[in-house]
Amino acid sequence: MADKDQPVVIKKYANRRLYNTGTSTYVTLDDLATMVKKGDDFVVHDAKTGEDITHPVLTQIIFELENKDGQNMLPIPFLRQLIGYYGDQMQMIVPSFLEQSMAAFQKEQERMREQMTAVFGKTPIGMVDVSMPMKALEEHTRRNLEMFQKAMSMFTPFPAQGAAPATEAEKPAPEPERHDDLKDLKDQIAAMQRKIDKLGK
Numbered sequence: 001m002a003d004k005d006q007p008v009v010i011k012k013y014a015n016r017r018l019y020n021t022g023t024s025t026y027v028t029l030d031d032l033a034t035m036v037k038k039g040d041d042f043v044v045h046d047a048k049t050g051e052d053i054t055h056p057v058l059t060q061i062i063f064e065l066e067n068k069d070g071q072n073m074l075p076i077p078f079l080r081q082l083i084g085y086y087g088d089q090m091q092m093i094v095p096s097f098l099e100q101s102m103a104a105f106q107k108e109q110e111r112m113r114e115q116m117t118a119v120f121g122k123t124p125i126g127m128v129d130v131s132m133p134m135k136a137l138e139e140h141t142r143r144n145l146e147m148f149q150k151a152m153s154m155f156t157p158f159p160a161q162g163a164a165p166a167t168e169a170e171k172p173a174p175e176p177e178r179h180d181d182l183k184d185l186k187d188q189i190a191a192m193q194r195k196i197d198k199l200g201k
Contacts, residue, residue: 007041012053019047033061093189100193 008022020027044057065071085094
């Protein structure tokens, strides 16, 4: 029997077949997507080398879902921005921000579901203002974008293209020479995460 405290091991073979060692059955990407939605934890290993390939498999699931009609969830501007960060100095920060942002959205989503349940439970469907949850979601997205811009400004040493040059009064005081850039960057990332946590609450 599989240990419930440990993630289920999925083995991927050279013929691309996926084998669930917990249930001793072959599964598909759709089955793995269902496991994710149910909250079942799993890791995917290459059956031959034993290499952990969970990340590319999850990415493949997203690719398959995005290509189904009516299920596009990642807007083109977001995809363009995300691609732009690959190889950029901000690349190491983006994963942490996205993780924190999704955690904050998860909390907001639970509140929205409760509000929707309360509304539909007491009001005839024809009288429900369906724009209310969308407005709440738009407001949450706006706050997240503002939070992201503030976080990015902490690490961007140059003004955005087209921005007016800072006046003498606006220019920050010269910083002392840094002896440990890596430590400073880690401290800044930790400070940014604390700010993100506070804004997410």
